[in-house]
Amino acid sequence: MAKPILVIHGGAGIIPRESLTPEMRQKFLEGLENALKAGWNKLGTGCSATDSVAAAVACMEDSPLFNAGCGSVFTRAGSIRMEASIMDGATRQFGAATQLKSTKNPIQLAQLILEKQPNTHGFLCGEEAEEFGALHNLPQEPQEYFKTERRWKQHLEGLELDKRPQVSEDFSVVGPKGTVGAVALDVQGNLAAATSTGGKTNKMSSRLGDTPLIGCGTYAENGLVACSGTGDGEFFIRSVASYDIAAQMKYGGKSVQDASKFTLKSIEDLGGSGGLIALDSEGRFAMPNSGGMFRGWIGQDGVPHTAIFVDEEC
Structure with a gap:
């Protein structure tokens, strides 16, 4: 029997300390803790890693703090376009969805696809x-549900x-880059990964990111690793980031920590930035990031651990 563990992220970016008031920082930490507890309510009672990551991500989708679900950013046209994916490491089956406008919890739709039709319409x-x-x-929810004052x-x-179709890099304007995500190892030794996002602030409505692309924003393979990424999507796609970590471990014998750091460095060398969470089959995990990442983990003792800034231990 494996020792279950859940690791999450709530977006990454260059996060200056002065950009978050103490009150806002506390809200983010509480949001992360709530997501960890939601996932642990599944994982800690013997449920599957897949159910756990879906529950953790859905909790963050239900918070206006994170760029997913009801906290999603707007397109240039002032509309919402969300996407999500989930992967079961035991079967390597997945579910993914994009260009969503009204689904309350995109990760639940991705999980539904995984459960109903992974081999034909994944x-x-x-x-x-x-x-x-x-x-x-x-x-399903009307557009007004997703339209928060902050976003x-x-x-x-x-x-x-x-005015051009690209996002500002100013954290004070756009907040953390990208997504929410979770990876988990359950008592049966199965791995799973899930990722959900509202995309880039002021993106073109037709843009797709790395989040729903298996091997880019999300990947899970039993006996190896589960990964979820956040950041500059185009660079994660170019790097095939999540699978790159798995390949280094599978064919190069690297540790999850070394493989994750190498992949993030490769993304940065291309001109991108962001963060990753990766969890191996022994419960070891890595959380490399370019300059800060909303992140946390919870293990057998049921105590949530959270951090935000790049120099914080988690």
Whole structure:
């Protein structure tokens, strides 16, 4: 029997200490703790790693603090476009969805796809994806549900900074880059990974990122590693980041720590930035990041551990 463990992230970026008030920092830490507890409520009672990562990610999707679900950023046109993926390391089957506008919890749609049709329609897009979710009674919400005051302000400030279809890199305007994610090892020794995002602030509505792409933003393989990434999506795609970690471990014999650091360095060398969480089959994990990442983990004692800034232990 393996010792279960859950590791999460809530986005990465260059996060200056002065960018977060003590009150906001505490809110983020509480949000991470809530997600860890939600995932541990599954993992710690013998549920699968897949159920655990889905629960942790759904909890962050339900918080306006994180760039996923109800906290998703806006496109240039002022609309919402979300995406998510999940992978079961035991079978290497996955579920993924993108271009979502009304699904309350995109990770639940990804998990539904994984459970219902992983070998025939594993990656769904747009209206048909949401119709599939609604057919199976997944909650749908109007656009107003996703329109938080904080994200709308970031949207307007971003438009003023740059009228072109690219995101500002100013943390005070756009907040942490990218996504929420989770990786887990369950008592059966199975690994799983899940990732969800609202994408880039003021992106073009048709843009797709690395989050729903298996091997880029998400990957899990039993006996090896489970990974979830956050940051500059195009660079994670170019690096095939999550699978790059797995390949280094599988074919090069690297540790999860060394492989993760190497992959992030490769992304940075290309001009990108972000962060990764990676968990191996023995419960060892890594959390490398370019300049800060909302992150945490929880193990057998049920005590959540969280951190934000790059120099903080977790």
